[in-house]
Each structure stands twice: as C-alpha cells, then as structure tokens.
Amino acid sequence: MNRPKTRRVAAIDGRGQFVLIEEPVPQPxxxxxxxxxxxxxxxPGTELGGVKGRRANPDPDAPPRRFGxxxxxxVLEAGKGCEDLxxxxxLACMGxxxxxxxxxxVVPRxxxxxxxxxxxxEEAAFAHLAATALHAVRRADVRIGENFLVVxxxxxxxxxxxLGRIAGAHVAAMDLLPMRRELAARGGADLVLDPRDEPVEQVRRFTRGYGLDCGLIAFGGDATEAVELVSRMMxxxxxxxxxxxxxxxxxxQFQASGWPVAVGNMDIRPSSRPGPGYHDEAWEHGRDYPAVFVQWTTRRNMEEALRFAAEGRLDLEILITHRLPLGDFAEGAEALVSSPGAALGVVLRP
Structure with missing residues (x-):
C-alpha cells in the first residue's frame, strides 16, 4: 500500500475539551x-487526569495535547534495525x-x-496497563496462599x-463504585468490599484472623485514608x-499521621511504570539489558501479560464497556470523566 501522509490524533485542548486533530504521519x-x-x-486515570483542571482553569491559547x-x-513499514518486523x-504497542x-x-521496537x-x-491494546499491573503485583511480591487486597x-x-489470582493468592478488592466491584467479582476476586461498609472486620474474617500479607493501591490522588485503612488490615x-x-x-499520594511509626514495619513500595526500560530511549529503540540480570523488562511484562490472556487466564474482554470509532472518541473519553460508575474500558477502532 502507499504510505499514508496524514493521520488523525485524539487530543485535549486548553479548555479541557476533546478534539481530533490532523497531522503528518512521522517517518519511522x-x-x-x-x-x-x-x-x-x-x-481513564493517567491520560484524562488533567481534564477537570483544564476545564476549571481554561487556557484557550494552549496547544492541544495529544494522548494515548x-x-x-x-506494521506498514519497518525502520532500520527492525527487519524482523x-x-x-x-503487534501490541505501548508508550x-x-x-x-x-x-x-510510530513506535520503538x-x-x-x-x-x-x-x-x-482490542485485547492486545491492554498491553501497557496489563504490563504495569503485572509489575505492580511483582513489587507487592504476591505469593501463593497469601491474602492480597487491591484498592x-x-x-x-x-x-x-x-493477576493476584494467577499468582495463587486469596484476593480481596475494594472500590466505591458498584460497577467496578461487580467486575472484580467476575474477574475472580474472592471478596469485594465497599470502603464504607466495615471493611476491616470483613477482611479479618476473610483472612481467618491472619490479616493481609500484601496490598496494592491502584488509583491516583489523595490515598491517605486508603493507606491508613489498609494498615489496619495488615x-x-x-x-x-x-x-x-x-x-x-x-x-x-499520602501523609499518614505519625508516619512512619503509624504503619509499623509495613513495607511501602512504589511501583513505577510497566517495568525496567520504559523511558530509556536507547533500550526502547533496541539496546536490550542482559536478561540474566534484568529479567522482567517492560517488554517481557507485556509478553507475559498477553500470554496469560492468550491462555485464557487473564480475561480482558470483560473490562471493555465501550467500543467506538476513533472519530467518536470524545464520547468515550467524556464518559470516563463524567460517568466513572458506568464506563471503564473504552476501546477505539480507527
């Protein structure tokens, strides 16, 4: 086929509105x-987190910010060093x-x-977030038979x-939104919790009095109450x-009162990105790390997550709530911003 000259790209303008822009297709x-x-x-988190701020403090002169x-x-065309593609x-692509x-x-190899x-x-398009989740579960060091909570x-x-179920843990899941709790139950959570409904006592019974071994906070913003709540369950x-x-x-972000004494000897572990390599430009473009020293790179995490999906162990289909053509992306993005209780996985099809 002839190489395309222009492309449409989803963007957010300075007023926090969703716009579709047109630009030249880059050369690989x-x-x-x-x-x-x-x-x-x-x-719905990282990409759209700044929309409400832009709407509250609009700057009509700010250039549109592309996202995704x-x-x-x-593959339509491979650059030098990508002859094997x-x-x-x-491909599943991320970045x-x-x-x-x-x-x-245009994506680095x-x-x-x-x-x-x-x-x-559609399922392969989950690769970035699936790799990020896999890296986070590894950072929590979830082990077979342990009690694990996702907030x-x-x-x-x-x-x-x-992924916690795949690792062999007993998994509890907590969220304010009923739709999300229902999806977690469909995804294999052994216990779903509303944080307003005495979750500490429910976790005590769920763990048979042992308490949690590990947990994961998987949302942005102020997590002070969540950290303090989880610490009471450990x-x-x-x-x-x-x-x-x-x-x-x-x-x-959190500021636990009496920190760090208040959380005792609980280990708090940041989990950044989908694994080693991401944002290392040389690595992204093909200079790999020695696998014997850096086993779980971003790319390896992507591979493993999609392998779980291919084997039927990771159900990505149940997470899709909206399917829309690229030209109607604003409808799906707005649903995520304005109706988080009814939208989750929004997939776009060009």
Missing amino acids: GRGEVLAENRASLIS YSSAGV PPGTE DGYALHSDYV NLTVPKPPEISF GLGVLGQLAVQ KVAPDTHRMGRLAIVGGA
Missing part, C-alpha cells in the same frame, strides 16, 4: 516501526507519545510485542485482581507492629 527512524492502528485503549499510550495494529506483522489514539503510530493469534486487537478498581486494579506481630507489603502504583 532507526529502531522504530510504522503501524496502522486496529485498536487503542483509553486509560496503548494500542495494537499491523516486516509489513503485516501484528506515551508513541501508541497514540490515532490511525497510524522494544515497546512492541507480537500479538498472540488467540486474542483480538481502586479501575482498569489497572481489575488487572491486578486477576497482619500484626506480637509486639503490635503492622507487617506486610503495600505497593502503590500511579499518582497516589
């Missing part, structure tokens, strides 16, 4: 591929500024993985619930110190 450089998108997934970082498609190769909500994307034939392009059941939290040593591991992913 060394270590990059040009792909035709077949699906992309809107992340998780997509799947078919010929035209026609089906802020690369895997945009667009007709066509190590931010792509082959799409398993057993899954759809915040957006797309990433839902994926963490399922296992307790004879000297009254709270024990266990709590991973925090995304932009959550």
